[in-house]
Amino acid sequence: MTSIRIADTPRTARRSGPRGTPPRHNALQRALTRMGWAFSAPGLFVIAAVTIFPVGFSIVMSFSNVDVLGSGFQIDGFTLGNYTTIFTASVWQYALVFTIVYTVITVIVELVLGVLIALVLERLEGIRGWMMAILLIPWSLITVISATLWDYIYDPTAGIADWIFQQLGWGSPVILGTPTSAIIAMMVADIWKTTPFVAIIVLAGLVMIPGDLYEAAEMDGANGWKMFWKITLPLLRPTIALAVLFRILQAFGLFDLPFVLTQGGPQNATTSLAILGYQAMFTDLKFGPGAAVAVTTAALVVIGCLVFLKVFRAQVSETED
Template identity: 65%
Template sequence: MSLSNVDVSAGGFRLSGFTTGHYGLLLGSERWRYAVLFTVLYTIGTVLAELVLGTLIALVLERLGGAGRSWMMALLLLPWAMITVVSAQLWAYMYNGVYGILTSASENLTGEPVQFLGTRFPAIISMAVADIWKTTPFVAIIVLAGLMMLPKDVTEAARVDGADAWTAFWRVRLPLLRPALTIAVLFRILQAFGIFDLPFVLTGGGPGNATESLALLGWQVMFTNLDFGPGAAVAASTAALVLVGCLLFLRAFRSQVGEEEAGT
């Protein structure tokens, strides 16, 4: 569809001919370029934050034992198990400029209410916070599984050789965790780059187009404007960018692992 002329009528749509004009429209569109930039930066920022927070939470859970760990894992999975549309609506209530609890708290702290979803930068940060809150448990569970599978004797040998807790983690345990971290990062890149439901419910892509992701842009072009050709081109370009990003990440990971194996 992205490479065809699309004729839309009351009975549906019809494809005819071959054209690359839809991709020409994308490359010349400032709105599409902003959506690409926003989606890339949003993905990088949220995935990095989730990776750091998830690893810290996993380290804390590793130290817990028995029922304590089970209860904490159950509580941790509640945000992840919640449907994104439901969690987005809950955050929308908290961010509401009239009766939102976070708006009221900001007014009590600063004397002036913060419009979390009313201006560009606060809206981006607010959406990222909601996303990080929901998906950090997913990263934490994967990292915890990786920590539980690490051989204990390697860490004990490092401690015997005089390494403190930080050095043992950074130099010994973290390199062994890279396969688990890679899985977590790949899944989160795929999910974050295709984010649709959170901005759709929370901000609608606004204010203006400040929080408009590629997936949301494709939906609006295809199903709101009924421009099926350009909408399909947005979808295809999103899939291509995700594929390239994942391949580059895997290549960098394999190269690093290969260098470490050669060094040992």
């Protein structure tokens, strides 16, 4: 009778990791992981030092009594008075409303103009690169430099805006001297600078849309307007959501533009939450309320970010379906 001999399991097989992974491969992965953390540690330490620590310290300061001394400041005791102070202050309420309204208006205008510019650039295949380079000039300027440029434009004596108004027969209005005109002037400067950013993002989404969809729609008798609403816009929703998310986060932290153009005036008309926090901490030396303004602003930004990320994921899911 023939006997069946069961061979011993090879030693290498017994030592294999999950799913048959050789032990040497696992050891190499662990070594590479440790090496990666070792190389990343200095950068992570710097990020923690310049980001996490200031945020944590601001939160602690916002819940503390802060006494300003001749040699600095001193944190003394826990309190909720800083938040009570800012929530009941009319200037904080106005800054919150102004920041939200400013963000909504500028983002909507930038989105409409950005989509229109992207549609034009998408058809300029020969000179698209040159047009994109020219378009990115406003976006590439530092905000302080851009704001200084617009400050010269709005100058009531030597600015080109004053000359244009005179040619139109509107006299010589002091653009940054009244609340309404100052707000509109700031919006114009912001839209001029950031619309190219939206246009480039939307253009990236446009070039990813397959041309077969337009050819099929054209064969079915669809005109350009119908193809835009039925094909282009639905497929651009994730891209547009991403552009809106970035712009809302940037616009909600409005600081450089009003700081250079109006310093929050006239009559606090252009005081954003960031300007208010700066004035409270470095002008009035009220570190506790100033930190509370900064913390509440950051909390609103985080909430807005989470909401838009949820919307963005829903848009992506609808597009994939």
